[in-house]
Amino acid sequence: MSGLFITVEGPEGAGKTTILQRLAESLANEEERDIVLTREPGGIPISEQIRDIILDKKNVEMDAWTEALLYTAARRQHFVEKILPALDRGAIVLCDRFIDSSLAYQGYARELGIDEIYRMNQFAIQDMMPDLTLYFDISPELGLQRIEKHRGREQNRLDMETLAFHHKVRTGYQLLLEKFPNRIFRIDASEPIDIVYEKVKQKIAMFIKNSCS
Numbered sequence: 001m002s003g004l005f006i007t008v009e010g011p012e013g014a015g016k017t018t019i020l021q022r023l024a025e026s027l028a029n030e031e032e033r034d035i036v037l038t039r040e041p042g043g044i045p046i047s048e049q050i051r052d053i054i055l056d057k058k059n060v061e062m063d064a065w066t067e068a069l070l071y072t073a074a075r076r077q078h079f080v081e082k083i084l085p086a087l088d089r090g091a092i093v094l095c096d097r098f099i100d101s102s103l104a105y106q107g108y109a110r111e112l113g114i115d116e117i118y119r120m121n122q123f124a125i126q127d128m129m130p131d132l133t134l135y136f137d138i139s140p141e142l143g144l145q146r147i148e149k150h151r152g153r154e155q156n157r158l159d160m161e162t163l164a165f166h167h168k169v170r171t172g173y174q175l176l177l178e179k180f181p182n183r184i185f186r187i188d189a190s191e192p193i194d195i196v197y198e199k200v201k202q203k204i205a206m207f208i209k210n211s212c213s
Helices: 016-030 045-055 064-088 099-109 114-125 140-149 163-179 193-212
Strands: 004-009 035-039 092-096 132-137 184-188
Touching: 004 016, 004 064, 004 099, 004 193, 016 035, 016 092, 016 132, 016 193, 035 064, 045 064, 064 092, 064 099, 064 114, 099 114, 099 163, 114 163, 132 163, 132 193, 140 163, 163 184, 184 193
Parallel strands: 004 092, 004 132, 035 092, 132 184
Antiparallel strands: none
8 A cells, every 4th residue: 555645734833733733643443554643854863953953043144045955855864764754654745834934934934946956955855746735724824823822832933923924925825735736635724623624634534435436
């Protein structure tokens, strides 16, 4: 049985990390196969170290291309060390962010170019795109309000960006919805988290069922 690669995307405060954790626990009880929950940047020690550099609030002078290259380097190591082996053994991989984050944040919001960032990442991921991507859509205002209320979440460098930047990120994701309509599906993340979770669970359950038929 071939593995399935499912990613979840969205701006800051969309709730995707919380929902993915719940989903992974549910699938582990329901599916007779390995469930791998991971994240980007990070997922394995080397990439987690790069994550610390990228998100460190002290690194405010980081050049946009440096940021993009660091994300790509972290992605490459994570991809070859964790994602590919899991897929090769038939696992369902649930990844909190992947290439679409780079396309929206660095490609569009940082104005480096979506196509340029995509080409740069082709080497890192060996042209392997996710089988399914769920985009958690929420207004930047609401997302940042959620972060402010969630006192257990440490503020990182991206949280310090202007509201205009976060609006550009959202626009970038909307462009990706149009660019990859057969892979990326929008989820209204402004609804209560239990409702969002049930919609995500239903969508992924149907996707897994269709993939196995």
